[in-house]
Amino acid sequence: MTDVKMFQKPDRRRAEPLWHQAEMALRALIENGEWASGSQIPNEDKLCDLLGISRITVRHALRNLEEAGLLRREHGRGTFVRSATVVAGVRGLTSFTEEMASLGLTVGTQLLDAEVVPASEDVADALDLSLGDPVVRLRRLRLGNSEPIGIQTAHLPQSRFAELAQDAREMQSLYDLLRARYGVIPVKAKEVYRVGAVSEIDADLIRLPAGTPAFVVERIAYDAKGPFEFTVSTMRADRYEIRSTLYI
Structure with missing residues (x-):
């Protein structure tokens, strides 16, 4: 002790x-x-x-x-x-970087992949695109106080963000980059939380055995022009919590 x-x-x-x-x-x-x-x-x-x-x-x-x-x-x-933990609850529309900073944690990001790919059915539905339309896919390892918190895979329409795959290599916060480089001002987001598992691809990066229970968070973010981001995050269940206050 x-x-x-x-x-x-x-x-x-x-x-x-x-x-x-x-x-x-x-x-x-x-x-x-x-x-x-x-x-x-x-x-x-x-x-x-x-x-x-x-x-x-x-x-x-x-x-x-x-x-x-x-x-x-x-x-x-x-x-x-506790290890570095993100506690999510009722909050405004924030980026991961802002959320971490609000909790007093030092944010870190490792860009794993940035490329243009054809939109899958799920991505196309989320972003109001046609199947196969080009989208920028950003895959990032997110850190809090140098410890892995989760892996996020974001998809954004290439038609709106033509140079994003290159720009992303220098970024810390995606939302800051979108605001400064492309004039995007988020107005709302829809999120779905479900229980999933750490994949074999993510296991070494997130430092957990494959199959370990994890939070899977899907977010569709909107600006005045419509949906601009669809992100799927796999978050370590021992370092990410969801808390709510219920009123009668």
């Missing part, structure tokens, strides 16, 4: 609530690597002693860090530091 070497203890004289101070102190241990990815953190009793605060306050801080995707609780075992 990882122990605490040094951190900022909550100070009752400060204006910030004790739970917030505790949360920031524990977050710092995770973000600076004092608590390594996958390590078990001290139990609640130990944290109460180390921080000098009540169990209720400790639980408040731990719950916030769990909801932020930094910790995971395992019944009967304890609490552990």
